[in-house]
Amino acid sequence: xxxxxxxxxxxxxxxxxxxxxxxxxxxxxxxxxxxxxxxxxxxxxxxxxxxxxxxxxxxxxxxxxxxxxxxxxxxxxxxxxxxxxxxxxxxxxxxxxxxxxxxxxxxxxxxxx
Amino acid sequence: xxxxxxxxxxxxxxxxxxxxxxxxxxxxxxxxxxxxxxxxxxxxxxxxxxxxxxxxxxxxxxxxxxxxxxxxxxxxxxxxxxxxxxxxxxxxxxxxxxxxxxxxxxxxxxxxxxx
Numbered sequence: 001x002x003x004x005x006x007x008x009x010x011x012x013x014x015x016x017x018x019x020x021x022x023x024x025x026x027x028x029x030x031x032x033x034x035x036x037x038x039x040x041x042x043x044x045x046x047x048x049x050x051x052x053x054x055x056x057x058x059x060x061x062x063x064x065x066x067x068x069x070x071x072x073x074x075x076x077x078x079x080x081x082x083x084x085x086x087x088x089x090x091x092x093x094x095x096x097x098x099x100x101x102x103x104x105x106x107x108x109x110x111x112x113x
Numbered sequence: 114x115x116x117x118x119x120x121x122x123x124x125x126x127x128x129x130x131x132x133x134x135x136x137x138x139x140x141x142x143x144x145x146x147x148x149x150x151x152x153x154x155x156x157x158x159x160x161x162x163x164x165x166x167x168x169x170x171x172x173x174x175x176x177x178x179x180x181x182x183x184x185x186x187x188x189x190x191x192x193x194x195x196x197x198x199x200x201x202x203x204x205x206x207x208x209x210x211x212x213x214x215x216x217x218x219x220x221x222x223x224x225x226x227x228x
Contacts, residue, residue, distance in 0.1 A: 006156075041201055041221035048215070059215075090156050100145045100207040100216060104156030 003027050006091050006105035013081055014113050021076045021108045023091035029103070030096055032074040036060060037088040037107070049074055081112045115140045117206050119219035126194045127227050134189040134222045136204030144206045146187040147216070148178055151201040160202075163187060174198070194226045 004025040013019055025032070034047040035058075045058030049068040063085070064078050074093075078085055088109050092102040117138045126132045138144065148160040161172025168180045178189045189202060204219040 043218045045215065100147050100162060101159050106156050
Protein backbone atom coordinates (compact mmCIF):
# COMPACT_ATOMS: atom_id res chain seq x y z
CA UNK A 1 0.00 0.00 0.00
CA UNK A 2 1.44 3.33 -1.08
CA UNK A 3 1.61 6.04 1.56
CA UNK A 4 0.66 9.02 -0.51
CA UNK A 5 -2.50 10.94 0.18
CA UNK A 6 -4.49 13.48 -1.73
CA UNK A 7 -7.27 15.71 -0.46
CA UNK A 8 -9.94 16.45 -1.37
CA UNK A 9 -10.90 13.43 -3.47
CA UNK A 10 -13.74 15.35 -5.07
CA UNK A 11 -14.30 19.09 -5.26
CA UNK A 12 -17.02 21.12 -6.99
CA UNK A 13 -16.51 24.87 -6.94
CA UNK A 14 -17.60 28.00 -8.74
CA UNK A 15 -15.57 30.00 -11.23
CA UNK A 16 -13.11 32.43 -9.72
CA UNK A 17 -12.53 30.55 -6.48
CA UNK A 18 -9.06 29.83 -5.17
CA UNK A 19 -8.38 26.17 -4.48
CA UNK A 20 -5.52 24.13 -3.11
CA UNK A 21 -5.15 20.43 -3.74
CA UNK A 22 -3.14 18.77 -1.01
CA UNK A 23 -0.64 15.96 -1.50
CA UNK A 24 1.41 14.33 1.22
CA UNK A 25 3.64 11.28 1.28
CA UNK A 26 5.22 9.53 4.24
CA UNK A 27 7.85 7.56 2.35
CA UNK A 28 10.55 10.23 2.43
CA UNK A 29 10.63 10.39 -1.36
CA UNK A 30 12.59 13.31 -2.76
CA UNK A 31 10.78 13.45 -6.10
CA UNK A 32 7.15 14.48 -6.42
CA UNK A 33 4.91 15.09 -9.41
CA UNK A 34 1.53 16.47 -10.39
CA UNK A 35 -0.26 15.03 -13.39
CA UNK A 36 -3.46 16.18 -15.03
CA UNK A 37 -5.52 13.40 -16.50
CA UNK A 38 -7.99 14.08 -19.30
CA UNK A 39 -11.43 12.50 -19.13
CA UNK A 40 -10.26 10.27 -21.94
CA UNK A 41 -7.26 8.90 -20.07
CA UNK A 42 -4.17 10.82 -21.24
CA UNK A 43 -1.70 11.86 -18.55
CA UNK A 44 0.02 15.24 -18.68
CA UNK A 45 2.85 16.23 -16.36
CA UNK A 46 2.15 19.76 -15.10
CA UNK A 47 4.63 20.18 -12.22
CA UNK A 48 7.47 18.31 -10.59
CA UNK A 49 9.92 18.70 -7.76
CA UNK A 50 13.20 16.96 -7.11
CA UNK A 51 13.55 18.21 -3.58
CA UNK A 52 12.72 20.91 -1.06
CA UNK A 53 12.55 24.40 -2.57
CA UNK A 54 12.86 22.94 -6.06
CA UNK A 55 9.90 23.07 -8.44
CA UNK A 56 9.65 22.93 -12.20
CA UNK A 57 6.89 23.20 -14.76
CA UNK A 58 6.05 20.09 -16.67
CA UNK A 59 5.30 19.42 -20.29
CA UNK A 60 1.75 20.78 -20.22
CA UNK A 61 1.33 24.45 -19.52
CA UNK A 62 -0.80 25.01 -16.46
CA UNK A 63 -2.08 28.08 -14.63
CA UNK A 64 -1.59 26.29 -11.34
CA UNK A 65 1.37 26.76 -9.02
CA UNK A 66 3.09 24.43 -6.57
CA UNK A 67 5.37 24.68 -3.59
CA UNK A 68 7.73 22.27 -1.84
CA UNK A 69 8.60 23.63 1.56
CA UNK A 70 8.73 20.22 3.20
CA UNK A 71 9.81 16.91 1.71
CA UNK A 72 6.51 15.23 2.40
CA UNK A 73 4.18 17.97 1.16
CA UNK A 74 3.55 19.17 -2.42
CA UNK A 75 0.36 21.24 -2.68
CA UNK A 76 -1.06 22.56 -5.94
CA UNK A 77 -2.90 25.88 -6.04
CA UNK A 78 -5.22 27.50 -8.54
CA UNK A 79 -5.67 31.20 -7.77
CA UNK A 80 -8.82 31.59 -9.83
CA UNK A 81 -10.49 28.43 -11.02
CA UNK A 82 -12.17 28.24 -14.43
CA UNK A 83 -14.28 25.54 -16.10
CA UNK A 84 -11.27 24.67 -18.26
CA UNK A 85 -9.54 23.49 -15.06
CA UNK A 86 -12.08 20.72 -14.62
CA UNK A 87 -10.04 17.53 -14.58
CA UNK A 88 -8.56 14.73 -12.50
CA UNK A 89 -5.31 15.71 -10.76
CA UNK A 90 -2.92 12.95 -9.74
CA UNK A 91 -0.02 13.39 -7.34
CA UNK A 92 2.89 10.96 -7.38
CA UNK A 93 6.23 10.47 -5.69
CA UNK A 94 9.41 8.50 -6.31
CA UNK A 95 12.79 7.98 -4.76
CA UNK A 96 16.02 8.79 -6.56
CA UNK A 97 17.49 5.75 -8.20
CA UNK A 98 14.04 4.30 -8.74
CA UNK A 99 12.47 7.33 -10.33
CA UNK A 100 10.47 5.45 -12.91
CA UNK A 101 8.57 3.68 -10.14
CA UNK A 102 5.98 6.22 -9.19
CA UNK A 103 3.63 5.90 -6.26
CA UNK A 104 0.35 7.64 -7.01
CA UNK A 105 -2.29 9.09 -4.78
CA UNK A 106 -5.95 8.32 -5.35
CA UNK A 107 -6.45 11.56 -7.26
CA UNK A 108 -8.46 14.75 -6.82
CA UNK A 109 -11.35 15.21 -9.19
CA UNK A 110 -12.02 18.91 -9.66
CA UNK A 111 -15.17 20.30 -11.25
CA UNK A 112 -15.40 24.04 -11.84
CA UNK A 113 -18.88 25.32 -12.63
CA UNK B 114 10.56 13.22 -30.99
CA UNK B 115 10.53 10.46 -28.43
CA UNK B 116 7.22 8.73 -28.02
CA UNK B 117 5.34 5.75 -26.64
CA UNK B 118 2.51 4.14 -28.56
CA UNK B 119 -0.28 1.93 -27.31
CA UNK B 120 -1.95 1.08 -30.60
CA UNK B 121 -5.19 -0.22 -29.13
CA UNK B 122 -7.59 2.08 -27.30
CA UNK B 123 -9.51 -0.93 -26.05
CA UNK B 124 -8.87 -4.64 -25.69
CA UNK B 125 -11.67 -7.13 -25.03
CA UNK B 126 -10.99 -10.67 -23.85
CA UNK B 127 -13.03 -13.45 -22.33
CA UNK B 128 -12.31 -14.51 -18.79
CA UNK B 129 -9.80 -17.33 -18.71
CA UNK B 130 -8.27 -16.43 -22.06
CA UNK B 131 -4.77 -15.01 -22.41
CA UNK B 132 -4.47 -11.26 -22.79
CA UNK B 133 -1.95 -8.98 -24.43
CA UNK B 134 -1.79 -5.21 -24.21
CA UNK B 135 0.66 -3.76 -26.70
CA UNK B 136 3.27 -1.05 -26.29
CA UNK B 137 5.96 0.18 -28.66
CA UNK B 138 8.34 3.04 -28.17
CA UNK B 139 10.62 5.37 -30.04
CA UNK B 140 13.26 6.38 -27.50
CA UNK B 141 16.99 6.41 -28.09
CA UNK B 142 19.46 4.41 -26.09
CA UNK B 143 18.43 1.76 -23.59
CA UNK B 144 15.44 3.17 -21.77
CA UNK B 145 13.71 1.76 -18.73
CA UNK B 146 10.23 0.42 -19.44
CA UNK B 147 7.20 0.34 -17.14
CA UNK B 148 3.59 -0.76 -16.94
CA UNK B 149 0.98 0.81 -14.68
CA UNK B 150 -2.66 -0.07 -14.04
CA UNK B 151 -5.49 2.29 -13.11
CA UNK B 152 -8.71 0.96 -11.63
CA UNK B 153 -11.87 3.12 -11.82
CA UNK B 154 -11.69 6.31 -9.75
CA UNK B 155 -8.25 5.43 -8.46
CA UNK B 156 -4.66 6.54 -9.01
CA UNK B 157 -2.20 4.52 -11.01
CA UNK B 158 -0.39 1.51 -9.56
CA UNK B 159 3.01 0.27 -10.66
CA UNK B 160 2.84 -3.23 -12.17
CA UNK B 161 6.31 -4.07 -13.43
CA UNK B 162 9.45 -2.73 -15.05
CA UNK B 163 12.27 -3.72 -17.34
CA UNK B 164 15.74 -2.36 -16.66
CA UNK B 165 18.10 -4.99 -18.04
CA UNK B 166 18.53 -8.74 -18.15
CA UNK B 167 15.89 -11.35 -18.91
CA UNK B 168 13.48 -10.15 -21.59
CA UNK B 169 10.49 -11.57 -19.73
CA UNK B 170 9.71 -9.72 -16.51
CA UNK B 171 7.11 -10.70 -13.98
CA UNK B 172 5.05 -8.28 -11.96
CA UNK B 173 2.04 -7.92 -9.74
CA UNK B 174 -1.30 -9.74 -10.08
CA UNK B 175 0.13 -12.43 -12.37
CA UNK B 176 1.10 -10.01 -15.13
CA UNK B 177 4.29 -10.26 -17.12
CA UNK B 178 5.79 -8.27 -19.95
CA UNK B 179 8.08 -9.20 -22.79
CA UNK B 180 10.80 -6.83 -23.94
CA UNK B 181 11.83 -7.03 -27.59
CA UNK B 182 14.71 -4.74 -28.42
CA UNK B 183 14.64 -5.22 -32.19
CA UNK B 184 10.95 -4.34 -32.33
CA UNK B 185 11.22 -1.72 -29.54
CA UNK B 186 8.21 -3.28 -27.89
CA UNK B 187 7.21 -4.07 -24.34
CA UNK B 188 3.90 -5.94 -24.46
CA UNK B 189 1.99 -6.72 -21.29
CA UNK B 190 0.65 -10.26 -20.95
CA UNK B 191 -1.29 -12.53 -18.66
CA UNK B 192 -1.93 -16.23 -19.31
CA UNK B 193 -5.48 -16.25 -17.94
CA UNK B 194 -7.52 -13.06 -17.64
CA UNK B 195 -9.82 -12.29 -14.72
CA UNK B 196 -12.85 -10.01 -14.73
CA UNK B 197 -11.09 -8.03 -12.00
CA UNK B 198 -8.27 -7.22 -14.46
CA UNK B 199 -10.64 -4.83 -16.24
CA UNK B 200 -8.93 -1.46 -15.93
CA UNK B 201 -6.82 1.09 -17.78
CA UNK B 202 -3.25 0.12 -18.56
CA UNK B 203 -0.47 2.59 -19.22
CA UNK B 204 2.93 1.94 -20.69
CA UNK B 205 5.70 4.38 -19.77
CA UNK B 206 9.31 4.77 -20.83
CA UNK B 207 12.12 6.58 -19.03
CA UNK B 208 14.96 7.68 -21.34
CA UNK B 209 18.50 7.04 -20.16
CA UNK B 210 20.18 9.42 -22.55
CA UNK B 211 20.04 13.17 -22.84
CA UNK B 212 18.93 15.74 -20.32
CA UNK B 213 15.22 14.92 -20.22
CA UNK B 214 14.76 11.70 -18.27
CA UNK B 215 11.17 12.13 -17.21
CA UNK B 216 8.68 9.39 -17.97
CA UNK B 217 7.05 9.38 -21.39
CA UNK B 218 3.56 7.94 -21.19
CA UNK B 219 1.41 6.08 -23.64
CA UNK B 220 -2.20 7.14 -24.04
CA UNK B 221 -3.51 4.09 -22.22
CA UNK B 222 -5.45 0.99 -23.19
CA UNK B 223 -8.78 0.09 -21.66
CA UNK B 224 -8.96 -3.64 -20.94
CA UNK B 225 -12.37 -5.24 -20.61
CA UNK B 226 -12.52 -8.85 -19.45
CA UNK B 227 -15.92 -10.39 -20.08
CA UNK B 228 -17.33 -13.14 -17.84
